[in-house]
Amino acid sequence: MALVPAKQILDEAKKGGYGVGAYNVNNMEQIQAIMDAAKETQSPVIIQASRGALKYASFTYLGYLMKAAVIENPDIPVAMHLDHGNSLESAIKAIDLGFSSVMIDGSLLEDGKTASDYAYNVKVTKSVVEYAHARGVSVEAEIGTLGGIEDGVGSGTIHLTDPQEAKKFVEATGVDSLAIAIGTSHGAYKFKETPKLAFDVLKEIRGLINIPIVLHGASSVPKALIDEVNKYGGKMPGAQGVPIEQLQESVKLGVQKINVDTDGRLAITAAIRKVFTETPEKFDPRDYLGPARTALKNLIVTKMKDFGTAGHAKDYAPKSLEDYKKLYASK
Numbered sequence: 001m002a003l004v005p006a007k008q009i010l011d012e013a014k015k016g017g018y019g020v021g022a023y024n025v026n027n028m029e030q031i032q033a034i035m036d037a038a039k040e041t042q043s044p045v046i047i048q049a050s051r052g053a054l055k056y057a058s059f060t061y062l063g064y065l066m067k068a069a070v071i072e073n074p075d076i077p078v079a080m081h082l083d084h085g086n087s088l089e090s091a092i093k094a095i096d097l098g099f100s101s102v103m104i105d106g107s108l109l110e111d112g113k114t115a116s117d118y119a120y121n122v123k124v125t126k127s128v129v130e131y132a133h134a135r136g137v138s139v140e141a142e143i144g145t146l147g148g149i150e151d152g153v154g155s156g157t158i159h160l161t162d163p164q165e166a167k168k169f170v171e172a173t174g175v176d177s178l179a180i181a182i183g184t185s186h187g188a189y190k191f192k193e194t195p196k197l198a199f200d201v202l203k204e205i206r207g208l209i210n211i212p213i214v215l216h217g218a219s220s221v222p223k224a225l226i227d228e229v230n231k232y233g234g235k236m237p238g239a240q241g242v243p244i245e246q247l248q249e250s251v252k253l254g255v256q257k258i259n260v261d262t263d264g265r266l267a268i269t270a271a272i273r274k275v276f277t278e279t280p281e282k283f284d285p286r287d288y289l290g291p292a293r294t295a296l297k298n299l300i301v302t303k304m305k306d307f308g309t310a311g312h313a314k315d316y317a318p319k320s321l322e323d324y325k326k327l328y329a330s331k
């Protein structure tokens, strides 16, 4: 078993100067594709489930599928991560099911719609840190507000992270990694004009905090995939993401965790649309979910190479949650 807290994977990435993708999952095929890519490239990996994913598939179904990924890949360091948890209760539910890492997104109140204030973010984050660390589970928090489908917070309300506030927040909460807002947003429509991340803000934050930094909304929305989707009947005009070069620059400047959901959705959609267009007589789910799984695996293999994760699976001995429980207790 190589279930590890995301903290170990990200601390090692920080030491080694590379990025690690955290890939969102909703179903078996996505989990298998990501794990196959990790195995092929010998990469440590973070598989993450959002609140929406856990509602869609149920905590139990999705949680156990994620555990299966760990069991099937004993030589790969894997973190099971809750993405955008919005309350202590959601974190407890994930931790009690066996997740090794949780995000508490205190930028929003529990309704998922209303922006919170700094004091609330500190309070809810601290409560999650306390529960999680006592069980060896690592915690990601967020400061600043991402745009797009950050549930309910419409685009136009992006607040770039204030570096001094980030420093204060990390010291006040004891979190293990911090998601920052430097101009990315969730979904397939990230930029109306030329994509440009706020590298100056990233540099300043990196100079002030020592823990791993997380980039949400980091899909590249490759033009080739959008063209493929549209070619087979899709309709996604104006979709645009973060160019890979800007992600690589972010890694150089000190980002360790790179969140990717949208690109996986695009790869799956393009593959399924192709099957349906070219062979409309097909109706066995394996005939379209199989090619979708292969397309997703190929996409993730490329990402693991591009982010620099490839080849790092055996750099270190995986530590268990029990090890981390002791480590946290000794601090």
Ligand SMILES: O=C(CO)COP(=O)(O)O
Pocket (backbone or CB within 6 Å): 024, 083, 084, 185, 186, 187, 188, 215, 216, 217, 218, 219, 220, 259, 260, 261, 262, 263
């Ligand atoms: O940040 C994400 C999940 O938390 C995913 O971002 P994308 O929508 O850019 O893939």
Ligand SMILES: O=C[C@H](O)COP(=O)(O)O
Pocket (backbone or CB within 6 Å): 024, 050, 051, 052, 053, 083, 084, 186, 187, 261, 262
């Ligand atoms: O945070 C955004 C992720 O892409 C998850 O999206 P979701 O909430 O639709 O599952």
Ligand SMILES: [Zn+2]
Pocket (backbone or CB within 6 Å): 105, 106, 107, 108, 142, 144, 145, 146, 150
């Ligand atoms: Zn948020």
Ligand SMILES: [Zn+2]
Pocket (backbone or CB within 6 Å): 084, 186, 216, 217, 259
């Ligand atoms: Zn996110």
